[in-house]
Amino acid sequence: MTAKTVRRSDNRSALMEKIMRLAPAAAALSLLFAVTASMSAAGERADDPRATALVAEGRQLLNGGDTQAAIDAFEAALAVDPAMTSVFLDLAEAARSDGLQGKAIRYYREARERDPDNFAAISGEGEALVEKGAMTAAREALSELEERCGETCVETRQLAAAIEARPAVMTAEASPADNGVTQN
Known part of the structure; x- marks a missing residue:
């Protein structure tokens, strides 16, 4: 070499x-x-136009009072575009209009799980909690909104108004004693 x-x-x-x-x-x-x-591109993803049309149809049906047909349209939109988080807010509103606050809370929580900064979901969940009578949990949601969104935020004001409008419930411990009752 x-x-x-x-x-x-x-x-x-x-x-x-x-x-x-x-x-x-x-x-x-x-x-x-x-x-x-790929993650930044996923964040900028546009909703499927078919799902958007189904959501618009569902909102019209809900405004017209046909809750079950609206729920069907919202669920169809979710089947078309499973990543469309806003549909959960519409499903929650439909459940609330049917008096199913527990189901509405579940939908709001799903929306929050997908998007933790969704203030409409936090507020909606708080309002459903107020309707259900869970005032402590509703106040916790209000406190979270005040921390994260501010006191002048639309969602914060809506939840605060819902809490304020709820009449106070008298508990058994707070009821006045009946003077006519005697001990045996």
């Missing part, structure tokens, strides 16, 4: 060693960029 061949072989070895050292880091960075790009 000549000295020139040995140097070329050493240069190749050094080059291969550098490539092998940097390859995992380059692969990790490439993966990070790919995931970041």
